[in-house]
Amino acid sequence: MVTHEDGIWSVAWSKRGNRIVTGSVDDTIKVWSGDSFEETNLLEGHQLGVLSVDISPDGTTAMSTSLDSQIRFWDLIHRAKTDDKTIDAGPVEAWTGAYSPDGRHVATGSHTGNINIWSTEESKKERTLETRGKFIMSVAYSPNGLYVACGAENGAVHIFDVPTGRLLHSLQGHSMCVRTMTFSPDSALLITGSDDKRINLYDVHHGNCLSSLAGHQSWVLSLSYSPDTTHFASGSSDKRAKIWDVKARQCIHTFDDHDDQVWGVAYSDDGTKLATVSEDRSMNIYQTG
Template sequence: MSKQYLTTHTIDHAHPTDIFSLGTTPTQILSASGSSSIRIHSTNNPDFPLSQTLEKVHKLGCHHLTTSRNGQVAASVGFGGEVKIWGVQDAQWSESRKIVDGSKAGEIWAIALSEDGQYLAATSFDGRINVWDYLADGAKIREFETKGSFGMSIDLSADGRFTASGHENGGIYIFNNDTGRLFQSLPSLVKPVRAVAFSPGGKLLAAAGDSKVIALYDVSSGEQVANLTGHGAWIFSLDWSNSGEYLLSGAFDGKAKVWSIEQRTCVATHTETEKTLWSVKWLPKTGRNEGFATAGANRSISFYREATGG
């Protein structure tokens, strides 16, 4: 069974350079790029108006941005190595903390927040995985070691108990933040893993990258339970729908795909641009309609809504 999504709006030239990362909250979408500013648009209005610009946040540009699922905390990391934590009040964002350790240029790469925003996890160029506790004055509470391969992607389970990372050498690891130990070393994808994402309930982990395949793993057993095939280019971004029924992916060739987890198949493919999609995100659900946003090398943000439902 296929699903149909319609392009509802596009913010052209949302940034002057490639948009590398998107983050969503119940009412806003945040975007970060190779330029120094972070921009925030409202999702309560069908025109997605610009509601705030955080100026000169990262001097050399921002390569990763993430938001907590509860929408109260955001984090960003720049090419200069600086990591900043953001809080929101009355729909306005302001800097609340910096992560000062491990902040050399290029040292910290991918970042992720737990559902409540308490924990921040990050990968490093030399394979280390660090976890900080936002409520403990930003103290580093865990430092995990892998085989030294560049950590290209990371995610935290909703409850903050587990950290998953994907690496340049194809390695995929799940760490237990409570015990400080490796929980699962998953079957390698052989090629670089550019995206990992826990399902909302934490039962499954999706991983993808240069293999052009999305692998699904059972977190508790470490077993690979499915391969989702259909992309013809490197996959850069993954995002689960709030219910966990669907998985969204974005690739190097500009294609965004929606996958049914129950059917283990692609149910929708959209191409707004032939340029790279660096980031794809589901939007807050309105009524029965689902929607998502895409952004990348065309410097625009495109919004889609399901064609049926009310």
């Protein structure tokens, strides 16, 4: 279904409240019912395209990053922008963002090769984790809250220890930009997707690459780990979304209904449905279990 007036670059599905949030190049964010898939709210405020969206663990708030350099927070319960929680991050200091598992922080990637950690309670930058590398294009928190990872434009992947801020691993394996990443529900695996068309699986504890998966014909733009722990989904600029079996290390299903690149994929909390969003302005919902 066509849902925005321009390409949709991001999607999130809440763990509580059963809401879907989409962010678009048309500068808007939309909220959808995870039951009826009807639009429940239009959120406006960004002046340029929305790069990423995420939903707080308690399902009450959404955050967004944009080309306008702002991090905005949105009240999903009362359907209003939380104006006092808007952060002016500065030029290219908040490329894509992700909530911490406790909802108290948001991590964003920086063009200077850093992860910026922002306090959601105080609406300010709390600390910076330095990679001394290239533009950070993707970030992810581990579900147990102990790790935060990032992917860079040169293919590097870095994993930090959250309590100490110490860099644990700098991982090789990709030859081009790492645009997306996700941790497994048990925080033991980190899965990354790259412009080199590969999906890599890393052992978080030991910092080694367990497998490199091929299947997409172009850039891998998005990843989502299924709550059932046995599958994950990917979206690509080859216009396809795929479901992968983690143990077998292979693709078990391909969706090819989009007419343009698939910028975002997100599982429902019970893992039975998958939302995909595309440059073609549409969102598709698939039954997966």
